[in-house]
Amino acid sequence: MKIIVDAFGGDNAPVEILKGCALAVSEYKANIILTGDEKKLKTAAKENGISLDGMEILHAPDVMEMEDEPTTILKAKSNTSMAVGLKALADGLGDAFVSAGSTGALTVGATFIVKRIKGVKRPAIGMVMPTDNGPAFLMDCGANSECRPEMLHQFAKIGDVYMSAFFGIDRPRVALVNIGTEETKGDELRLEAYKLMKNDGDYNFIGNMEAREFFLGGCDVAVTDGFTGNVMLKLSEGMAKFILNNLKKALTSNLKTMFGALFVKKSVYGLKAKFDYKEYGGAMIVGVKKTVIKAHGSSDARAFKNSIRQAIECVNNDVANRMQKAFEKE
Amino acid sequence: MKIIVDAFGGDNAPVEILKGCALAVSEYKANIILTGDEKKLKTAAKENGISLDGMEILHAPDVMEMEDEPTTILKAKSNTSMAVGLKALADGLGDAFVSAGSTGALTVGATFIVKRIKGVKRPAIGMVMPTDNGPAFLMDCGANSECRPEMLHQFAKIGDVYMSAFFGIDRPRVALVNIGTEETKGDELRLEAYKLMKNDGDYNFIGNMEAREFFLGGCDVAVTDGFTGNVMLKLSEGMAKFILNNLKKALTSNLKTMFGALFVKKSVYGLKAKFDYKEYGGAMIVGVKKTVIKAHGSSDARAFKNSIRQAIECVNNDVANRMQKAFEKE
Numbered sequence: 001m002k003i004i005v006d007a008f009g010g011d012n013a014p015v016e017i018l019k020g021c022a023l024a025v026s027e028y029k030a031n032i033i034l035t036g037d038e039k040k041l042k043t044a045a046k047e048n049g050i051s052l053d054g055m056e057i058l059h060a061p062d063v064m065e066m067e068d069e070p071t072t073i074l075k076a077k078s079n080t081s082m083a084v085g086l087k088a089l090a091d092g093l094g095d096a097f098v099s100a101g102s103t104g105a106l107t108v109g110a111t112f113i114v115k116r117i118k119g120v121k122r123p124a125i126g127m128v129m130p131t132d133n134g135p136a137f138l139m140d141c142g143a144n145s146e147c148r149p150e151m152l153h154q155f156a157k158i159g160d161v162y163m164s165a166f167f168g169i170d171r172p173r174v175a176l177v178n179i180g181t182e183e184t185k186g187d188e189l190r191l192e193a194y195k196l197m198k199n200d201g202d203y204n205f206i207g208n209m210e211a212r213e214f215f216l217g218g219c220d221v222a223v224t225d226g227f228t229g230n231v232m233l234k235l236s237e238g239m240a241k242f243i244l245n246n247l248k249k250a251l252t253s254n255l256k257t258m259f260g261a262l263f264v265k266k267s268v269y270g271l272k273a274k275f276d277y278k279e280y281g282g283a284m285i286v287g288v289k290k291t292v293i294k295a296h297g298s299s300d301a302r303a304f305k306n307s308i309r310q311a312i313e314c315v316n317n318d319v320a321n322r323m324q325k326a327f328e329k330e
Numbered sequence: 331m332k333i334i335v336d337a338f339g340g341d342n343a344p345v346e347i348l349k350g351c352a353l354a355v356s357e358y359k360a361n362i363i364l365t366g367d368e369k370k371l372k373t374a375a376k377e378n379g380i381s382l383d384g385m386e387i388l389h390a391p392d393v394m395e396m397e398d399e400p401t402t403i404l405k406a407k408s409n410t411s412m413a414v415g416l417k418a419l420a421d422g423l424g425d426a427f428v429s430a431g432s433t434g435a436l437t438v439g440a441t442f443i444v445k446r447i448k449g450v451k452r453p454a455i456g457m458v459m460p461t462d463n464g465p466a467f468l469m470d471c472g473a474n475s476e477c478r479p480e481m482l483h484q485f486a487k488i489g490d491v492y493m494s495a496f497f498g499i500d501r502p503r504v505a506l507v508n509i510g511t512e513e514t515k516g517d518e519l520r521l522e523a524y525k526l527m528k529n530d531g532d533y534n535f536i537g538n539m540e541a542r543e544f545f546l547g548g549c550d551v552a553v554t555d556g557f558t559g560n561v562m563l564k565l566s567e568g569m570a571k572f573i574l575n576n577l578k579k580a581l582t583s584n585l586k587t588m589f590g591a592l593f594v595k596k597s598v599y600g601l602k603a604k605f606d607y608k609e610y611g612g613a614m615i616v617g618v619k620k621t622v623i624k625a626h627g628s629s630d631a632r633a634f635k636n637s638i639r640q641a642i643e644c645v646n647n648d649v650a651n652r653m654q655k656a657f658e659k660e
Contacts, residue, residue, distance in 0.1 A: 211565035215572040230509040235541035242545040260593025
């Protein structure tokens with residue numbers, strides 16, 4: 001197995017990416033293909049004392065910048081580390097691609113270079129989030145800010161395959177995020193999507209779910225449009241930060257709490273990892289023929305390593321092929 | 331000043347409502363008009379040893395049930411404690427109305443009995459939420475699951491008036507919740523709303539805001555459609571519960587943490603109040619001529635008392651009249 005890595009994507013490229021790859025090589029015996037400027041990569045590795053064992057470099061002189069229009073990846077920016085990596089994936093040089101670069105460009109590139117699965121209307125972004133009942137899958141997290149009912153129906157199917165293949169969950173509970181549980185709740189999009197989802201026997205549709213139940217473990221797959229999903233993802237990120245900031249203040253507010261903190265802080269700060277969706281790796285560009293992982297833009301070495309682990313597990317669990325099979329019937 | 335209270339709204343009516351009113355009478359010297367079945371109210375007060383000092387009763391034999399269609403409040407259910415209270419408010423018997431009953435029915439009733447402010451397209455639900463930078467106003471929280479751009483523009487105006495009048499914030503920072511900060515981000519609704527908001531000099535529009543910034547204090551007024559706002563409200567409620575559940579587990583996980591917890595628990599559990607939006611009172615039905623507060627359905631006496639306090643402060647700060655004035659120019 002070979003994992004292709006965009007060495008010049010994200011805020012901390014290339015050093016943290018290289019460190020993350022080195023961790024993945026040593027922990028998972030991963031084989032890595034780095035894409036990016038060969039000379040710069042070798043210099044960065046040398047200067048930071050990072051071994052490139054287990055890694056090869058596929059030269060790509062350019063970098064996809066955050067402010068670049070996503071569609072430029074197809075032409076003007078086709079020599080970027082991201083574009084070269086996606087082409088290498090499409091050509092079969094590796095089994096999965098991981099990038100911490102621009103989500104928009106990666107989605108466009110995955111769609112037109114790696115290509116959509118036949119039958120899938122629109123690729124989307126899926127994300128595994130921590131809940132009180134273990135991991136749950138949320139999609140679309142932002143690729144399609146306007147959705148049609150059939151798209152939500154397909155997201156359900158994709159989420160179902162992912163949660164069964166990746167986590168081995170038997171008949172994942174698939175819910176439609178809505179503002180009430182009754183069948184008659186929500187806007188036109190939800191009303192129509194509900195009907196499609198209810199009439200599909202392929203997955204275990206449990207109906208509408210209010211957003212309150214998401215983190216309390218109300219479903220295994222939460223289906224929503226890309227606008228709402230993106231808001232859910234970002235809101236929870238901000239709220240976790242808000243709560244943890246205040247928790248820290250509470251533990252250090254006076255001598256008494258500081259004394260008590262000596263006994264609880266390991267356990268309490270350990271919660272941070274539990275609420276941190278980066279622990280599960282990155283987001284997935286789903287609906288395309290191969291595994292494409294979007295690591296968080298601010299990924300440090302550890303977070304990037306987790307994204308590589310996720311890519312490896314996707315390949316081991318044959319996620320991309322199972323996804324293709326699920327859509328063969330369409 | 332007189333506050334009209336729906337004594338039969340919510341999960342814990344009438345006992346917790348009566349207790350909350352008694353607390354409000356003793357703490358704020360409030361004058362209360364209770365609406366509901368007179369005999370039942372007197373019996374409940376007697377059986378639970380609650381004094382009815384400072385309260386009068388306006389008899390209403392029926393109750394608006396959660397499963398009732400909201401529009402029935404206007405005809406078939408016009409003898410309910412909620413309908414009678416709204417009529418009393420419209421007739422000037424009191425200065426504000428508080429109910430923990432059905433949000434849908436209360437919104438319909440407020441719109442057609444208390445009536446819309448001239449110029450307001452659609453009343454909506456506004457909610458004050460705790461953030462790292464103090465209170466922030468979120469609307470619409472669920473009255474209008476489909477919105478037009480002009481509606482978002484009006485929500486901005488309403489939120490601006492509320493945050494300046496109620497909290498005395500000078501030029502509240504009004505933001506449009508979106509999936510990116512650039513002017514070109516989001517769906518059609520956001521693109522059009524952005525233009526309207528940008529061109530209005532009446533309030534301090536700070537542009538698009540990603541949901542991540544909401545709890546980190548990124549704005550004073552967050553404007554969104556009723557679907558997204560409801561999802562934000564409910565998601566944050568569930569997430570706070572998820573985190574606090576796990577915090578409790580972390581503090582009681584072993585003897586060492588239990589010992590440490592003795593010194594930190596007051597401070598740490600005190601955070602719960604900080605994240606609990608019920609501390610700020612209830613939701614507001616905004617865009618109608620008088621103050622209508624929707625207390626949380628599961629309100630206990632303390633939460634209900636907070637909603638009465640919020641109603642009193644709205645009246646003291648002349649919120650409803652200021653809102654009317656703001657729309658006179660339209």
